[in-house]
Amino acid sequence: MDINSIKSIKPGNQLPKKLLAIFVSVAVIIGSFVYLNSLNDSAKDTVDIVVVKSSGGISANTLITKDNVGKYSIIKKEFKDDMITYDKVDSILNKYSLYYLRNGDPIYFDQLTDEKPRDNEWLYELEDEYEVLTVKYDYLECGGGILRPGDLVRVRVTYTEEVSVPPAMEGMMYSSSKKERKTEVLFDSIRVKDLINSSGRSIYDVLKEVFKLSEKERQEVMKSREFLQSIKAESLLLAATKEQVNKYTKFKSQQDAVFTFTILTRNGNDEVLDQLPVIEKEVESWIIENEAKE
Template sequence: MKLNVKSVKTVAPNKNMIKKVVAIVISLMVIIISYVTINKAAEDTKNTVPVVRVKNPNGLEMSSLINEEDVEVYDVIKTEYNSDMILAENIDDVVGMYTTYYLRKNSIIYKDQLGSERPITNEWLYELGKDEEAVTIQYNYLKCGGDILMPGDRVRIRATYEVEDTVGGDTGLYGPNENMIEYTVKNDKKRTEIIFDSIEIKDMLNESSHSIYEIYKEILRLDENRRAEVMKSEEFIKSILPRSLVLAGSKEEINQYAKYADLKDGELLITILSRETSNPIIDQLPTLQSEVESWIDSNEK
């Protein structure tokens, strides 16, 4: 019996079968890739590099001296290791160094986060010119700008005093002064003279004679949460209220001020000049200014 080839029908491949084959191939590829990835990860966990990290539960503030109990050895996966990290074998070199940034607990220590010398305080004193001098004057923050005035601002200072009689026309108390104004109040003759036309405030001292500039720097060394907590405290608000100003001026300017320093009836009027030509510390902390002002306002109420 002959087979009728023409009667044999062409069998088309089943579409569902093709989908199943493709799904199986993809599944096998996923399994293989997953196996390779997991196997590599397992190998990486065994291949670690011991480095130094922060152990102190409170972290390390900026400019802190590092002690043995502040640090510990920690193993990082080799793929995550960075050459800037400090190796565990050098942990003894870390002790006795100073931090250049705030370091959180469990954070790995990098080489650029440490320094061998403690940052100097009142560094502006080292930047004074040979002909410049620093002088401290009393300051009433309620009458002279409140909490607006900051280290780095420039001010103009006038002295007001009583005189018995007019001498020599526009001659001031200690010689000619073109910035002198003479007037009469309740039959008392008064005279006002500019003693500092434009002078920079280098620092401000609180009632404990502590540097407010350094207090702001200490705040910068804290992490954000700790900083917010400290700044809301009554102790901090009190610590940044100035009682005197530290000014830096030329020899001539300081000599001019010395003439009025002992005036019993004298009063200093301090006015703030434009910040376009100054560099107040608050420019470094724009958010800090608004927070401080709001907390001071609520504290005074």
């Protein structure tokens, strides 16, 4: 403000307007000072919380130690009740992460567990009469659909068999043989307990981790190519009886045996792990696009 201009104000019609302008300017200055001062006080009023301190984040089922957590100060207004203040850091050591935690993110109590989560937990609940049969699987040969743990599939096998041919003429002593391609149903209905991706990781565990994320984080993860790649199955883990395993082994020994998989209806199948709304068309189009570039 120009003080000299204030001194030069003379009484007249413009005097009330000029005085009002002066009062408004002073009020703005005082208001700005109070606001900036409150911001400064708020910035000083902070809370130290526990955050992830690991360049690659903390993977699921990982032991929490002082090496992978650190201290970070936030404004008290940003503090949430379920965040862990740094004075309680010792209470979370030797716990396990339930799912992947990103570097720099605050740690919450509901992200941790006292007991180490089991990988492939369904394996502990497998009935005694079943065995886990691993079968190679081509995603695009199953109608482009996405298999999920709990699905029922029908498996056919096409193989070569030698069949005898009766003598061509009456009186001939020896019959001949020829090779024929045959197809039969190997498993009329068999349950998929899990799927294995190209990294050898359980897709059941991948989906289980994603279920534990918030809706916003879940949507972000689902859109990433890394996630789409992680749910692309290359092998199936089937719950098979001893007889089914023996039957499969018999045909697998034939070099030219071809196995065909079809997905059976999910209607009434409560075991399908399909709570995650994965969009099949999006995954399928990405896979086809990727394979076209190779």
